[in-house]
Amino acid sequence: MTIHRAIVARVQPLTATMTRVTLHGEGLTAFESTGVGDEYIRLFFPHGPDRSDISLPITTEKGWETPEGRPVAPMRTYTVRAVRPESREIDVDFVLHDHGVASTWVADAQPGDVLGVNDPTGLYSPPDDLAWQVLIADQTGLPAVARLLENTPAEVATRVIVELPGPEVVQPLPGTKVTWTYGGNGHEASRLAELVSAAIPAGTDMTGGYVWVAGETNALRTVRRYLRKELRLPATRFKVVGYWIPNADSWNERYEALPEAVRAELVALWDDPVVEEEDLTIRYESRLSDLGL
Template identity: 55%
Template sequence: MNIHRGIVSRTTPLTPTLRRVTLEGPGIADFLSTGIGDEYVRVFFPHGDDPTEVSLPVPEGDWWATPPGAPEAPMRTYTISGVRPHVGEVDIDFVIHRTGIAGPWAANARPGHVIGLNSPTGLYAPPADTTWQVLVSDLTGLPAVARIAAGIRAGIRTRIVLEVPDENDRVEFAVPENVEVTWVIGGNGHGPSALGQVVRSIVDARLPLAEGYVWVAGETVALRDVRAYLRRELGLSAARFKVIGYWTPIENWTSKYADLPETVRRELDAIWVDTPHDEPEDVQVRFEARLNQLGL
């Protein structure tokens, strides 16, 4: 794994709440895209008031570490919306928020500002025998959906549903003839998400489930029902779906988790440790069910 230093070359408003930041510079020259449509990176933001200074960690195997004595850079995870290796550019699309780290940074990003990012990893992996697929996401996953759609293999019938906060947040993108795109207004922190209902309304036992693939991304809490539905109720194999939580609507989730009684945190850890032979998706369903009970 490498840690890259990206310099903002330009920003492009895509919608009232979605802004594209284009990065360039020597640190981006060796950025190696996986070519997978939903590839993502960890983004390291400036640690102080100077937007041109970022405390980059150093690679340690498949992870990283902050050098001794150096400030720790705030980190968030984002999908890559575009890579142009011939000109040494990488695009990341940010949903603009007034609070937090990434949203305010993107809203104020200017040429010359600096962030760090690690080597990308992709998750979208439909089996070779897939004949149909369903892609569902809120605004945070729109960049990934657009890249996936651009590379859909001929012969795979595809249904895409995108939940955006407002009609003005629709971003048109090119799709092959075998792809149907539907837009839904709501969710995205402005109201209850309909992602769970959308998946249930499209993917059911009437479909040839052994030939399909389901990819869903967006609000973490809303997707817990999606994962349980696909795995427990429909019995899909882990290779036939991918559910990815991009963000949580629960404020201060990390600190609230850390404040749980030690006995409860040990219980949550044990869900993973005591079931080493179970499918990770099954363990995740049990883990998320317990988080729901705890209000997390």
């Protein structure tokens, strides 16, 4: 993994609740325009008022670490909306809200600002027999949905369902009919679980099919259990990706306040080599729910 220094080249408002930032940097030539549509990157932000002063981490075998004597750079995870390696550029779309490191930064973003960017990782992994797919997301998943659609072969039938705060923030999506629903997104209870169960009801023939769902992490716990435990889908037929947690800072504080033994127990839940990853995730999420997290 490499962490690159990237410069803001352009800032483009998309809707009242989303802004696109184009990043430029020599290291971004390694990003592929044919990469996986839901690739995510970690963005490292300035730690103080100087928007060009980035404490870029040093990569290690286990991930990264802050250089000695330097402050820790705030980090957030985002999907890559578009890649243009020939011009050393990537686009990242930010959801705007009234708090948080990333949203506060993007509210004043301008050309010349500096961020750290690590190499991308994709999660979308349809089966070899893909003939149809359903993509369901809230607003945070909209950039990935758009790129997935751009990368999907024309012969693959695709249904898209997106939950937005309201009709005023609808964005055009390429090449398919979209069902827009309104709610969730931190303004009221998410309906992602309901939308998934309506789109993929019990008894659905999943031959050639794939389901990709992204959005509020807590709401997707129910989605994951439904697809895996109730419908008994193999992991090759779906991907569920939690993008955000309501009041994330408070959640992190409550997690860190857990007794050390409980946190060790949570980490140990991932150590069973016999159980598949999706089932380990369900086990982990169930324990978090028991703990009120």
